[in-house]
Amino acid sequence: VTITQTSQLATLTYDYIIIGAGTAGLVVANRLTEDGKTTVLVLEAGVSDEGVIPAIAPFLGPTLTPNTPYDWNYTVVPQKGMHGRTFSYPRGRLLGGSSSANYMVHQYGSDEDWDRFANLTRDPGWAWKNVKNYVQKHEKIVPANDGHNTAGQFIPSLHGFDGEVSVSLPGFNLSIDARVMATTGQLPEFPYNEDTSGGDHSLLGIGFVQSSIGKGVRSSSSTSYLANANSRPNLTVLINATVVKLLQSGKKGALKSFRSVQFSSSPDSVTMTVKARKEVILSAGTIGTTQILQLSGIGNSADLKALKIPVLINNPAVGANLIDHVLLPNVFNVKDGESLDNFLRDPNLLGPAIDEWTANKTGIIANSVANTFGFARLPSNSTIFKTVADPASGPKSPHWEIIVSDFWIYPGVAQPATGSFLTLITALISSTSRGTIKLQSTNPFDKPLIDPNYLTTEFDIVALRESVKASKRFVAAPAWADYVISPFGRLSATSDIDIDNYIRDVASTVFHPVGTAAMSSSSSKSGVVDQNLLVKGADGLRIVDASVFPFIPSTHTQGPVYPLAERASDLIKV
């Protein structure tokens, strides 16, 4: 059951306590309560997702963040690689976590990414060969919402059809889709990719977006894993409950035990303590998990001492190694009338579309915000590889991404009153810059200092620069000749220095932070968790969320989190 008040808790002791009802947390909550004898309490800081229309209607998803009650409303500290800019850093703060607030692109990383996790942890259980079984368990491919024939748009044998989260191909045809497909036939640089989910199949090339959408509504960890388990009497999900710290509950040999959790419903409320008989599972996401570890005295001793936090486990890897993808909106002026810009500006068009979705869950509002995208690598003879080792997981894994959007997208800049636009978002995928998450104070309700340290390596700026040049080659295909007019604004830059300055002035986040509680093998002195996701130096404490990825998967990150959490559930059960 989902409850809203601490007074509704039947007991203060459970077999497992899961912190965060997000993407990973609700997978684990579902799997552990399959056994009716196992009791689980999930503590979630945010609110319910029930009836929250922008969390349900796919096209409205981007209005859920930033700066709303459903967002943690973080910002990044001034970014030196971005001319000192700071900007919003959204994270879902509602049931389902970021799976209820994200843009629903759904893929699983490359097989090379997972094999690299297996190598780093010396655990073949993390290799793609094994992880793909968990993808099958997780995924439920459903028909595209407009009922179009999807033959040739994905490869059924790569997918699961009986899992929990619904995944579908675009459900509303956009006029630019045909131009994108024509481009793949016209430019060898951008071949067609018949399936963009990753895994065994190469991510390289341009294809159709697969989204966590079914029957015209978002499929999140809440609408799937939680909805299918919420009636179990052995599962309790408490919302409006912010975990403020873990308490040491004893010792096991040299290890410190952490089976007590303190939480509070607001900065002014009293704190309550709940206890786990077996384990505490931290699934508060990359930001939340890092903050809770540090508040509990698990982190870099120098940083903790500076805030007078007693150091229980000194581990400088906590909060270090923050990695993210970088987003760059490359906007082109296009022939008037064909893009979605007029639709988005005109309440007389948008209103009826929302009414159609409300009545039938059909039309454009039932669709995600992009239908086509793809991934690419820098040429192997690029000068950068003379001085920098290729950071991708292997030759099938991309360096950068391109997302084709039928309207104005420019984070932080409102759509102009007139004009039609094509936005080719390019994103840095194999990022090599590394940042940090640190506490600002000992107050758990203060936001931490988030420093992704973007674009501070030569590789990262070179890869994004090449993506800008490639975006212009993309629209130079004959398919766009009667449509694209010119690059908008500073996208017209041609010299490397001008392109770099444009990137540093405009780029932002793709919302994919990982790495601050990295996994490594139990024998390795680096990292925060071992191959079983148990916190090093601790007893009874595991981390299951995006923070454990030691490097960033080469796709959008919700897909990799799901099989991670599925396998973690099996590891917890043994």
Ligand SMILES: Cc1cc2nc3c(=O)[nH]c(=O)nc-3n(C[C@H](O)[C@H](O)[C@H](O)COP(=O)(O)OP(=O)(O)OC[C@H]3O[C@@H](n4cnc5c(N)ncnc54)[C@H](O)[C@@H]3O)c2cc1C
């Ligand atoms: C705006 C946006 C767009 C995105 N678009 C995509 C996309 O299109 N495709 C894709 O694959 N990925 C996308 N992502 C990224 C993806 O959603 C995340 O990588 C993934 O959901 C992270 O899962 P998680 O379990 O690690 O954390 P989350 O799903 O964020 O879960 C963490 C949960 O813990 C809760 N929590 C945090 N701190 C506390 C605390 N102290 N006490 C109690 N509860 C706490 C949070 O409220 C949240 O519910 C996007 C993310 C955002 C924010």
